Amino acid sequence: MREHAEDYLAMRRALGFQLTTFGQKLLSFIDYLEAHEMSVLTTEAALSWATSTPRSTDQVHWSRRLMVARIFARHLAVLDPATDVPPVDVLPHHYRRVTPHLYTPGELDRLLDAAGALRPQLRALTWRTFIALLAVSGMRTSEACHLDVSDVDFDDAVLTVRDTKFGKHRQMPVHASTITAIRDYLDAPERAHPVVHTPAVFITTRGTRLDHTNVPRTFAALIRATGISAPAGQRSPRLHDWRHTFCVTTLLTWYRDGVDVQARLPWLSTYLGHVDPKSTYWYLTGSPELLALAAERLEHAFGEQP
Structure with a gap:
C-alpha cells in the first residue's frame, strides 16, 4: 500500500503538482492503515481515518481528509479491484474560505x-x-x-x-x-x-x-x-491577508474610478498568479464596501434596461 502511495505521489509530482499537504495527508492515511494492519482500502477505514482528529470536530476538515483517501482510492482501484472507493455523499465536500483581515493604511x-x-x-x-x-x-x-x-x-x-x-x-x-x-x-x-x-x-x-x-x-x-486584532470569531491577522488586502484595494480603486471591472479582472487574476479567474471573482465579496460598490454598479446597469 505504501509503495502504491509513493508511486502515485511521484507520478503526480512529475506532472507538475506539488501535493505538499495532499502528500502529508495521504501518507498519514497509509500510516493509519498499517497501524491497524489493513491491507485493503475500505470506505470504513477511510472514514475512520478522516474523522480521527482529536483536536478538531470540523466536518469541513473531515471531508477534505476523506477526499484525499477517495482520490487515491480511485487510482488504487485500477491496480487492486478489492479497493473500496468512498462514495461522494459520505462527508460531502464543503468549500469554505476563511474571512480575511483587510489591513488599513494605519x-x-x-x-x-x-x-x-x-x-x-x-x-x-x-x-x-x-x-x-x-x-x-x-x-x-x-x-x-x-x-x-x-x-x-x-x-x-x-x-x-x-x-x-x-x-x-x-x-x-x-x-x-x-x-x-x-x-x-x-x-x-x-x-x-x-x-x-x-x-x-x-x-x-x-x-x-x-x-x-x-x-x-x-x-x-x-x-x-x-495590538492589531480581528473581530470576535475570526482568525488572527496573517501575512497572507496582505494579498487579500491588495486585491480588495485594487478592486475598490477600479470601482471608484468607474473602469470596467469585469474586463480588468483577468488582468488582476494574471498578476496575482491565480490558476483561473474564479479565484479572483471571490474577492468581489471580500469586503462590505466592495460588495456595496459591485451591487450599486449592478443596479445601475439593470436600471438602464428598457
Missing part, C-alpha cells in the same frame, strides 16, 4: 514601526521591506521569500516570480518606488555584514534565505506588539 504604518524596532538592525530592515513588498504587490509569502536578486529588473521595474504555487512563472510590473526600496535594502550596510550564502533578496541575520515556514511566527509577534 495598521500598515504600525506594523512597519514595530518591524523597525526589531533587533539586530538587519532583521528590522528585512522585515520592514518584506512587509512593505507584500502590501504593494499582493505576492504570496512564499513567493517573496523565494525572490532572488536576479529576479529583480531594476531598469524596467519588473519582478519575475518563479515556480509559483501552480508551477508557473510570471512577471509583475511594480512601481518605481518599490524598486527603489528593494535597491536601498540590498545596498544597506547592515545587509553586507553577514556572509551571504544565498542569492535571495530577503535574508536572515545568518545570511540565509528567509524561510516562509518560519516567518508567520515573527509576524504574529509583530501583530501582538501593535
Whole structure:
C-alpha cells in the first residue's frame, strides 16, 4: 500500500503538482492503515481515518481528509479491484474560505514601526521591506521569500516570480518606488555584514534565505506588539491577508474610478498568479464596501434596461 502511495505521489509530482499537504495527508492515511494492519482500502477505514482528529470536530476538515483517501482510492482501484472507493455523499465536500483581515493604511504604518524596532538592525530592515513588498504587490509569502536578486529588473521595474504555487512563472510590473526600496535594502550596510550564502533578496541575520515556514511566527509577534486584532470569531491577522488586502484595494480603486471591472479582472487574476479567474471573482465579496460598490454598479446597469 505504501509503495502504491509513493508511486502515485511521484507520478503526480512529475506532472507538475506539488501535493505538499495532499502528500502529508495521504501518507498519514497509509500510516493509519498499517497501524491497524489493513491491507485493503475500505470506505470504513477511510472514514475512520478522516474523522480521527482529536483536536478538531470540523466536518469541513473531515471531508477534505476523506477526499484525499477517495482520490487515491480511485487510482488504487485500477491496480487492486478489492479497493473500496468512498462514495461522494459520505462527508460531502464543503468549500469554505476563511474571512480575511483587510489591513488599513494605519495598521500598515504600525506594523512597519514595530518591524523597525526589531533587533539586530538587519532583521528590522528585512522585515520592514518584506512587509512593505507584500502590501504593494499582493505576492504570496512564499513567493517573496523565494525572490532572488536576479529576479529583480531594476531598469524596467519588473519582478519575475518563479515556480509559483501552480508551477508557473510570471512577471509583475511594480512601481518605481518599490524598486527603489528593494535597491536601498540590498545596498544597506547592515545587509553586507553577514556572509551571504544565498542569492535571495530577503535574508536572515545568518545570511540565509528567509524561510516562509518560519516567518508567520515573527509576524504574529509583530501583530501582538501593535495590538492589531480581528473581530470576535475570526482568525488572527496573517501575512497572507496582505494579498487579500491588495486585491480588495485594487478592486475598490477600479470601482471608484468607474473602469470596467469585469474586463480588468483577468488582468488582476494574471498578476496575482491565480490558476483561473474564479479565484479572483471571490474577492468581489471580500469586503462590505466592495460588495456595496459591485451591487450599486449592478443596479445601475439593470436600471438602464428598457
